[in-house]
Amino acid sequence: MSEDLQLDMDSYLPLRDVVFNTLRNAILRGDLKPGERLMEMHLANKLGVSRTPIREAIRMLEQEGLAVTIPRKGAQVAKMTEKDLQDVLEIRDSLDELAVSMACKRMTPEQLVELKESMHDFELATRTKDVRKIVEADETFHNVIYRMADNPKLENIVNNLREQMYRYRYEYVKGNSTYSQLIEEHAAIIEGFERQDSQYVKNIMHTHLENQIEAVRMVIRGQE
Amino acid sequence: MSEDLQLDMDSYLPLRDVVFNTLRNAILRGDLKPGERLMEMHLANKLGVSRTPIREAIRMLEQEGLAVTIPRKGAQVAKMTEKDLQDVLEIRDSLDELAVSMACKRMTPEQLVELKESMHDFELATRTKDVRKIVEADETFHNVIYRMADNPKLENIVNNLREQMYRYRYEYVKGNSTYSQLIEEHAAIIEGFERQDSQYVKNIMHTHLENQIEAVRMVIRGQE
DNA sequence: CCTGTCTTTTTTTATGACGAACTTTGGGAG
DNA sequence: CTCCCAAAGTTCGTCATAAAAAAAGACAGG
Numbered sequence: 001m002s003e004d005l006q007l008d009m010d011s012y013l014p015l016r017d018v019v020f021n022t023l024r025n026a027i028l029r030g031d032l033k034p035g036e037r038l039m040e041m042h043l044a045n046k047l048g049v050s051r052t053p054i055r056e057a058i059r060m061l062e063q064e065g066l067a068v069t070i071p072r073k074g075a076q077v078a079k080m081t082e083k084d085l086q087d088v089l090e091i092r093d094s095l096d097e098l099a100v101s102m103a104c105k106r107m108t109p110e111q112l113v114e115l116k117e118s119m120h121d122f123e124l125a126t127r128t129k130d131v132r133k134i135v136e137a138d139e140t141f142h143n144v145i146y147r148m149a150d151n152p153k154l155e156n157i158v159n160n161l162r163e164q165m166y167r168y169r170y171e172y173v174k175g176n177s178t179y180s181q182l183i184e185e186h187a188a189i190i191e192g193f194e195r196q197d198s199q200y201v202k203n204i205m206h207t208h209l210e211n212q213i214e215a216v217r218m219v220i221r222g223q224e
Numbered sequence: 225m226s227e228d229l230q231l232d233m234d235s236y237l238p239l240r241d242v243v244f245n246t247l248r249n250a251i252l253r254g255d256l257k258p259g260e261r262l263m264e265m266h267l268a269n270k271l272g273v274s275r276t277p278i279r280e281a282i283r284m285l286e287q288e289g290l291a292v293t294i295p296r297k298g299a300q301v302a303k304m305t306e307k308d309l310q311d312v313l314e315i316r317d318s319l320d321e322l323a324v325s326m327a328c329k330r331m332t333p334e335q336l337v338e339l340k341e342s343m344h345d346f347e348l349a350t351r352t353k354d355v356r357k358i359v360e361a362d363e364t365f366h367n368v369i370y371r372m373a374d375n376p377k378l379e380n381i382v383n384n385l386r387e388q389m390y391r392y393r394y395e396y397v398k399g400n401s402t403y404s405q406l407i408e409e410h411a412a413i414i415e416g417f418e419r420q421d422s423q424y425v426k427n428i429m430h431t432h433l434e435n436q437i438e439a440v441r442m443v444i445r446g447q448e
Numbered sequence: 449c450c451t452g453t454c455t456t457t458t459t460t461t462a463t464g465a466c467g468a469a470c471t472t473t474g475g476g477a478g
Numbered sequence: 479c480t481c482c483c484a485a486a487g488t489t490c491g492t493c494a495t496a497a498a499a500a501a502a503g504a505c506a507g508g
Contacts, residue, residue, distance in 0.1 A: 014295050015491065016283070039459075050492045052276070055461095059240070059280045063287030065377075071238050072460060072499050087377045094322040098314065153289075153311045157381060238461070263488075274463045279490095296470050296489055 015049055019057040022047065027066050027077050028166045029132065038067060038075040064160055080164060082220055089213060092161050095154060096205045103148035104198040112193060115144045119186045126179040134179070135170060141186060165216055172215035181211070239273055243281040246271065251290050251301050252390050253356065262291060262299040288384055304388060306444055313437060316385050319378060320429045327372035328422040336417060339368045343410045350403040358403070359394060365410060389440055396439035405435070 023043070026032045038058060040051045047054070058075045061067035069075035080088075118141045125137035139162070146155045185208045192201035247267070250256045262282060264275045271278070282299050285291035293299035304312075342365045349361035363386070370379045409432045416425035 012295075014489090017295075041459075052279075052491060055276075056279060056283045059283040060287050063284050071241075073501095074460060084377070087375045090322065090326070090375060091319070091378050091381065094318055095315070098318040102314070151311045151314060153308070153385075154315055157315065161377075240461090265488080276462060297472095298489060 015053040016056040016060075019043075019047060019049060019053050020060045023057055023061060024064075024066060024163075027061070028163060028170075030167050030170055032077050034077050034079040034167070036077045038077065040074075065164055078164075080168065080220055082217060085165070085168075085213070085216060085220060088161050088164055089209065092158065093206060093209060095158050095161070096209065097202050099146050099149040099151075099154060099158065100201045100205060101149075101198050102151060102154075103145055104193065104196050104201070106150045107148040107193065111144065111148045112190075115141070115148070115190055115193065118144050119183075119190060122186060123183055126183065131170065135166070138182070139166075145189075165212075168216045168219045169212060171219045172212065182208075185211075239277040240280040240284075243267075243271060243273065243277045244284050247281055247285060248288075248290060248387075251285070252387060252394075254391050254394055256301050258301050258303040258391070260301045262301065264298070289388055302388075304392065304444055306441060309389070309392075309437070309440060309444060312385050312388055313433065316382065317430060317433060319382050319385070320433065321426050323370050323373040323375075323378060323382065324425045324429060325422050326375060326378075327369055328417065328420050328425070330374045331372040331417065335368065335372045336414075339365070339372070339414055339417065342368050343407075343414060346410060347407055350407065355394065359390070362406070363390075369413075389436075392440045392443045393436060395443045396436065406432075409435075 023032070023038070032038075038061075040054050040058075043054050044051045058067060058069065062069055062075065066078055067075045068078045118137070122134070122137040122141050125133045128134070142162075143155075143159075146158055149155070185204055188204045189201055189208075192198075192204060247256070247262070256262070262285075264278050264282075267278050268275045282291060282293065286293055286299065290302055291299045292302045342361070346358070346361040346365050349357045352358070366386075367379075367383075370382055373379070409428055412428045413425055413432075416422075416428060
């Protein structure tokens, strides 16, 4: 559990942000599992930094809902209950509708091209059978849509909400080897955007989301 | 600018949380103005704590959108542009609709009573002409509605969005001495809930929100 | 064998001091 | 007046330290 943490010393960012991104990714891809403790010294040693940037990163994770800290006991990776999942989905559904409405109104032809490209990338990714690639490609596809809505705050909120499901969805994608349905849905979404048929796209998005619920729910149930 | 910062040493909370709440309130009620710098040492001295809890609190504010930090330059109280306001309103509109739908389905009789009480409190508050009391009573009223929706995450997100408008709305409420319209709208909302007429409530909520936009927009324009 | 209490250890929390890196500012040279 | 450089101010990250709380373990008594 939780090996392989390593800093991406990319460009010049404050260490707290590097740590934040590192931990965030570790949580999302399941290297740090729900309920696992986040001990300052431990992480500091493992990442080779001092405790200060670790603590700041934990505060950020906390505010994003990826970690929960109990005073004087420390932080853990947030667990999700079925109720939490339900709540998140409710909101996502609503915001997806909003995003689609806005995207229909505001999208540029270039963005439509970009969307098609990312759908194509997704298709390619499914052939590799590399779960991580597939999930990432899917995220990219949806991110393009949210960006089309031209509302950065919306993008941000939806991303936070999606994050909270990802780590569970990971497991779901892993188990599910039939991506044809996903591909068809993506195609339908694009078709809808081309016709500017916002209602049509909303419906597809809704079922698209709906299809994931059961699977994620299963994973959550098996969470002890 | 920014005197009078003082810690509420309430119950036993980690200092970072106390600092966070203190700064948050100061920002919301305008004691710390948009664009004002948040210097670690200054705040630490003013609040009588060390830099560590200050830094952690700033990270939290940042994640809530109330502060913006530029690496190696430090944090400022977040400013809002008209586009930001537009974006926030779009989302709030959407989430208000969701909240109302859910509240209609899930509300308990006790909550309806609570809502009526908080409307009454609002009426009383308007008579005092105390801006802070009025704003708080209005927030309470709306919070009851969000709580009726029984979706804590939704409550949290909407609160964050509202926060970002509060400090501007403060000015608006200050200038506006006719609260009769607000009172009527609140009454209409309750009436709608009693009839479980979700569409009706949504409409009222929408105009209720719409009424605030222009005023907030004015304040933002005068922001230099 | 289990239970409750006491002690020890671990961990969080908060402080203070320090140096390095970066920004800004203000003065002086051209 | 403009450009450049030095000085001052800040952030950023590290380290050492100490207090307080929680967890873990030891141990005596039922």
